[in-house]
Amino acid sequence: MSAEHELLLLPLALLVLQASLCHGACVEVDSDTEAVASEGFKLGCISCKMRGEVPATATVKWYFKASDELDFSHLYSYGDQMGDIIDPRFYERLYWNGSKHTRDLQDGSIYILNMTYNDTGTYQCIFNRVLMYPNYEFQTNTSKTIVINVVPRLTRGMASILSEVMMYVSIIGLQFWLLVEMIYCYRKISVAGEEALRESAAEYLAIASESKDNCAGVQVAE
Known part of the structure; x- marks a missing residue:
C-alpha cells in the first residue's frame, strides 16, 4: 500500500473510531x-x-x-x-x-x-x-x-462553563481537522495519479517513436 493511501486511511479510521465511541459506548460521567x-x-x-x-x-x-x-x-x-x-x-x-x-x-x-x-x-x-x-x-x-x-x-461556576465550552470547541476542531486531512490526502492522491498517467503516456510515446525509427532503419537497409 502506498504512503498516499495510508494517509487517506488514517483520518477515515479516526472517524470510524469516533463513531463507535458515540454509539453504544459507556462513559462514567460524574x-x-x-x-x-x-x-x-x-x-x-x-x-x-x-x-x-x-x-x-x-x-x-x-x-x-x-x-x-x-x-x-x-x-x-x-x-x-x-x-x-x-x-x-x-x-x-x-x-x-x-x-x-x-x-x-x-x-x-x-x-x-x-x-x-x-x-x-x-x-x-x-x-x-x-x-x-x-x-x-x-x-x-x-x-x-x-x-x-x-x-x-442554580449557580454554575465560571470554571465549569469554560470547561464545557472548551470541550465543544475541541470536538469541533477535531472534526474540522479530520475534514481538512481527508481533502488534503484526496488531492495529493489525485495529483499523484495524474502524474503517473502523464509518465505512462510519455513512456508509451517514446516506445512508439523508437519502434517507428527502428522500422524506418530496417527499410533503408533493405
Whole structure:
C-alpha cells in the first residue's frame, strides 16, 4: 500500500473510531452536585462493565446521609427490573432513571422530585455486579459517593462553563481537522495519479517513436 493511501486511511479510521465511541459506548460521567429547591434532580451513577462479552447481572443500592446525620440510611434498591424505596422521606418522589434491565445494568441513576433543603447531604451508590464465566462467577462491587447541596437557584461556576465550552470547541476542531486531512490526502492522491498517467503516456510515446525509427532503419537497409 502506498504512503498516499495510508494517509487517506488514517483520518477515515479516526472517524470510524469516533463513531463507535458515540454509539453504544459507556462513559462514567460524574453526577451534578447542585440541586435547586422545589425542582427535580437526577443523581447520576454509572458503572461501566469492562468485559462487554461476558454476561452479567447487577443490582444497585443507594444510601443517604443528611448533613446533620452521622450514619447512612438505606435509601433505594433496584434489581430484577424492580425498584424499592426504603427511606420514607422519599416516598412518591423518587424514581428509577437508569438502565431498564439487570442483564446489562450500567446506569444506576435515580431521579428525585421536589428537592428540599433537607435533601442536602451525602448520597452513596453501590453497584453489585456478578460476571458469569463458563465455569465460575466473579462478583465485583463499585461505590460512588456524591455530595449534594440544595440551593435556591442554580449557580454554575465560571470554571465549569469554560470547561464545557472548551470541550465543544475541541470536538469541533477535531472534526474540522479530520475534514481538512481527508481533502488534503484526496488531492495529493489525485495529483499523484495524474502524474503517473502523464509518465505512462510519455513512456508509451517514446516506445512508439523508437519502434517507428527502428522500422524506418530496417527499410533503408533493405
